[in-house]
Amino acid sequence: MNFVNALECLLPVVDGVHARWESARVEMMSRHESNPESLRVTCTKGCGACCHFPIIPATGGEAFVLLARLLAEGRTLEELHSQFMTYARRYLEHAQRNQSLPLTDDQQRKFLHEKLPCPLFVATADIGPMGGYCGVYAYRPLICDFFHSLESPELCLLKKPHASFSDVSERGHEAIDEVRAIERELFGRSVLGHLPLLMAALLTDSGMKSFLTRVEIDPNEENAQDIADFGLYVELISCLGYGWGDAEWASLAIAQAEMI
Ligand code: SF4
Numbered sequence: 001m002n003f004v005n006a007l008e009c010l011l012p013v014v015d016g017v018h019a020r021w022e023s024a025r026v027e028m029m030s031r032h033e034s035n036p037e038s039l040r041v042t043c044t045k046g047c048g049a050c051c052h053f054p055i056i057p058a059t060g061g062e063a064f065v066l067l068a069r070l071l072a073e074g075r076t077l078e079e080l081h082s083q084f085m086t087y088a089r090r091y092l093e094h095a096q097r098n099q100s101l102p103l104t105d106d107q108q109r110k111f112l113h114e115k116l117p118c119p120l121f122v123a124t125a126d127i128g129p130m131g132g133y134c135g136v137y138a139y140r141p142l143i144c145d146f147f148h149s150l151e152s153p154e155l156c157l158l159k160k161p162h163a164s165f166s167d168v169s170e171r172g173h174e175a176i177d178e179v180r181a182i183e184r185e186l187f188g189r190s191v192l193g194h195l196p197l198l199m200a201a202l203l204t205d206s207g208m209k210s211f212l213t214r215v216e217i218d219p220n221e222e223n224a225q226d227i228a229d230f231g232l233y234v235e236l237i238s239c240l241g242y243g244w245g246d247a248e249w250a251s252l253a254i255a256q257a258e259m260i
């Protein structure tokens with residue numbers, strides 16, 4: 001499939017899922033807000049620790065549509081390439097120094113010391129540590145919309161677990177699954193990975209080719225779909241010049257399972 005055909009297929013899917021998700025979110029949140037016994041969301045404008053996390057899970061299709069939107073807005077390929085490759089280089093240098101991608105909880109906490117925000121984050125110095133706002137708020141990926149906290153933002157700054165509304169999180173994950181199901185219909189496989197790395201990989205010729213190439217899945221082969229999905233992430237990260245270490249395979253499988 002070529003870029004234009006893929007965009008014609010994926011744009012209405014991503015927009016449709018986002019619209020359905022949004023009306024579900026509004027309904028769930030107003031139910032929680034009208035319940036006096038319900039906890040309150042503690043996320044505030046300007047809080048951006050979660051935009052510094054080393055795993056911001058998005059689908060390949062979401063990353064692809066976001067990239068197309070940035071291009072349609074007038075951002076040039078050169079600018080985007082420079083912005084995302086700078087991020088990817090720092091991210092992967094961190095991984096090389098630590099002999100693994102930041103996948104486990106401890107590795108993710110260590111990554112936060114880099115203070116490396118998502119390339120789409122706009123930092124504002126006056127808001128405090130890791131403060132700022134999303135530069136693509138109107139069409140940020142699903143995870144960025146449904147991820148929230150009912151506890152102190154300090155926990156996010158330390159990458160520690162925190163409570164959230166389970167119905168909101170579950171519906172958000174279902175929305176991601178809807179996008180992935182269509183990606184599998186179109187391309188045979190669907191990647192779920194770290195948004196900035198996916199976008200950086202799609203800005204390489206080989207990464208875009210991997211994403212757009214249809215792969216046939218053997219229905220008789222055990223776990224064929226999972227292996228194909230996983231394989232696409234490995235291909236995309238490899239396009240950024242990263243050599244996978246043996247110890248990373250198991251951690252990546254665990255991290256991907258936790259994203260779902
Ligand atoms: S999830 Fe955590 S870091 Fe993100 S906005 Fe909410 S409190 Fe802040």
Ligand code: SF4
Nearest residue numbers: 051118120121134144
């Ligand atoms: S897309 Fe926006 S909300 Fe999501 S991680 Fe990046 S800057 Fe934050």
